[in-house]
Amino acid sequence: MVALDLLVFLGIMQHENLQIEETVFYFAYFINTGLFTRVLIHYAIAKVFGPLIWGRGYCGWGCYTAALLEWLPIKENKTIPKKYTYIRIIVLILSLLIPFIFIRNGYDYFNRHIFSPISSSEALPFQPYKIDQFIWFLAGNIVYYIIGIILAITFRKKRAFCKIWCPAALVMKLQSRVSLIKMAPSGNKCIECGNCNTECPMDIDVRKYIKNGKRILSSECILCGNCVNICPVKAIK
DSSP: HHHIIIIIIIIIIIIISSHHHHHHHHHHHHHHHHHHHHHHHHIIIIIIIHHHHHHHHHHHHHHHHHHHHEEEEEEOOOOOOOOHHHHHHHHHHHHHHHHHHHHTOOHHHHHIIIIOOOOOTTOSSSSOOOHHHHHHHHHHHHHHHHHHHHHHHTTOOHHHHHHOOHHHHHHHOOOOOOHOOOOBOOOOOOOOOOHHHHHHOOOOHHHHHHHTTTOOOOOOOOOOOOHHHOOOOOOOO
């Protein structure tokens, strides 16, 4: 349902790209004009300030890249070695650096990404302008999906992309650590069966948190609820 809005309506129909690369162009536009447009509004709510409330819940319930990967016919959920998770840092740096280099070299992002001579209401349902932004949207998402599928198959894990490649995950990690909403012990005694750890798509030691009566503080938690559903004694809520 979220994909119909963010991927189909905003992306395909309205030519607005919600990938992190595009936020650099819109942030530059905000610096120059003071206008805070819907691309930045999305990022501010979903990935900057919202995680102070719901952590990385967007990753679990709103990410259209992960939605497709969740449909892959992969039964395993193997653990990703920690050394591979640092690749996300490189991807984040490149995602911010590439559009910045474009801007520094005189790329006319205003006319080719942002400006439209018609109002939003006149542009419905299909936006005929912002062609370059649409090209970046297509290219970015195609690359993400291809890499996501390759990583899932290689590492036998649907969410391998989230652990290894996704730059947005790093944007949310610090806020997620102190977020208000977290998975927590329900009060029922943990029997240490380990099902929660086996089922967790983000490789969190859920059992350790619950056994010690602590909320799941890991910034990798996406509030997917898999641990809640698999626990035989309902020790997690």
